[in-house]
Amino acid sequence: MGRLISIASGKGGTGKTTTAANLSIALGKMGYKVLAIDADLTMANLSLVMGIDDAEKTIHDVLAGTAEIKDAIYTTRFENVHLVPGAVDWEHVLRADPRGLPGVIKPLKPYFDFIIIDCPAGLQMDAMNAMMSGEEVILVTNPEISCITDTMKVGIVLKKAGLAVLGFVLNRYGRSDNDIPPDVAEEVMEVPLLVVVPEDPKVREATLEGIPVVEYAPDSDGAKAFYELAETVVRIA
Ligand code: ADP
Numbered sequence: 001m002g003r004l005i006s007i008a009s010g011k012g013g014t015g016k017t018t019t020a021a022n023l024s025i026a027l028g029k030m031g032y033k034v035l036a037i038d039a040d041l042t043m044a045n046l047s048l049v050m051g052i053d054d055a056e057k058t059i060h061d062v063l064a065g066t067a068e069i070k071d072a073i074y075t076t077r078f079e080n081v082h083l084v085p086g087a088v089d090w091e092h093v094l095r096a097d098p099r100g101l102p103g104v105i106k107p108l109k110p111y112f113d114f115i116i117i118d119c120p121a122g123l124q125m126d127a128m129n130a131m132m133s134g135e136e137v138i139l140v141t142n143p144e145i146s147c148i149t150d151t152m153k154v155g156i157v158l159k160k161a162g163l164a165v166l167g168f169v170l171n172r173y174g175r176s177d178n179d180i181p182p183d184v185a186e187e188v189m190e191v192p193l194l195v196v197v198p199e200d201p202k203v204r205e206a207t208l209e210g211i212p213v214v215e216y217a218p219d220s221d222g223a224k225a226f227y228e229l230a231e232t233v234v235r236i237a
């Protein structure tokens with residue numbers, strides 16, 4: 001049986017999609033069969049980050065009842081990594097009902113070693129449905145106090161809802177002199193710090209190329225951190 005892992009945070013722009021893409025590819029390289037799902041229905045961009053822009057069927061079509069999930073699962077150029085893309089046009093967004101996400105995603109569990117769910121930020125209905133499609137959660141925060149406290153709230157709610165909170169990724173560390181240090185962040189978050197991902201221009205460069213950094217620049221500090229995250233996630237099964 002596979003593991004269903006939601007990637008969540010309190011605020012947008014913390015690096016959820018970046019984490020989802022890089023974790024998926026790193027796990028794939030380790031030999032695991034991975035499915036990455038874009039469950040951020042209003043701001044879908046996981047497929048762009050992974051360099052796919054021509055998918056005919058998306059998670060939106062599945063949630064609108066006009067496609068079956070098996071027809072929205074694509075192989076990618078990344079070893080062992082499959083993808084359920086999202087649609088970017090507003091018509092698709094309007095037709096897709098987020099409440100259908102758990103019913104679509106959970107039954108995929110037997111077919112993959114890891115299902116990585118890229119979620120919207122916050123605790124609104126669309127985010128809750130995406131996050132609750134997983135059984136475990138990885139929180140992603142930046143080293144700023146409002147970002148950490150908002151993400152902590154998401155962790156508390158998900159734990160109450162029965163998800164296993166694996167811990168958090170402290171992303172974009174080192175961008176400012178005022179960054180909250182990892183040990184303080186861990187104390188505030190009250191869940192384990194899984195990895196510190198540094199601010200790394202290679203991560204953004206990779207995003208623009210549609211090739212996540214673990215593949216684009218495997219020796220960069222950013223990539224090394226995401227490989228470390230994958231190893232940690234495997235270990236804490
Ligand atoms: P979210 O999905 O949480 O909204 P994204 O993963 O889309 O956030 O990341 C937002 C932006 O930040 C992207 O342009 C991405 O390339 C950049 N980014 C994410 N992590 C890092 C990092 N460690 N170093 C530099 N840029 C990063």
Ligand code: MG
Nearest residue numbers: 016017018040
């Ligand atoms: Mg995102």
